[in-house]
Amino acid sequence: MQTEKYxxxxxxxHSILQQDDMLQSERFAGSGTIMRDSKVVEVSGVLGSFDSDEEAELAGLSWCRAWVDSHG
Structure with missing residues (x-):
């Protein structure tokens, strides 16, 4: 999980390991959560499936920044 102030x-x-079959390569679901003053403001749901943990987390952060920019 990665976090930033924005x-x-x-x-x-967020990144969640998705591996249905042990013979398949690992895939990660990405999502984002936006908080303000310790309260959840918005949650993205699953944004897609990614090849790495980091890619999934970065997709979540990118979604969060776009949400803030469009609601600010």
Whole structure:
């Protein structure tokens, strides 16, 4: 999980391992959470499937920044 402060909000990028079959390569679901003053403001849901943990987290953070920019 990665976090950052952005325009008064706390943003979280999440990654969840998705591996249905042990023979397949690992894939990660990405999502984002936006908080302000310790309260959840918005949650993205699953944004897609990514090749790495970091890619999934960065997609979540990117979604969060775009949400803040469009609601600020």
């Amino acid at each position: 325009r008064g909000y706390t943003l979280w990028g």
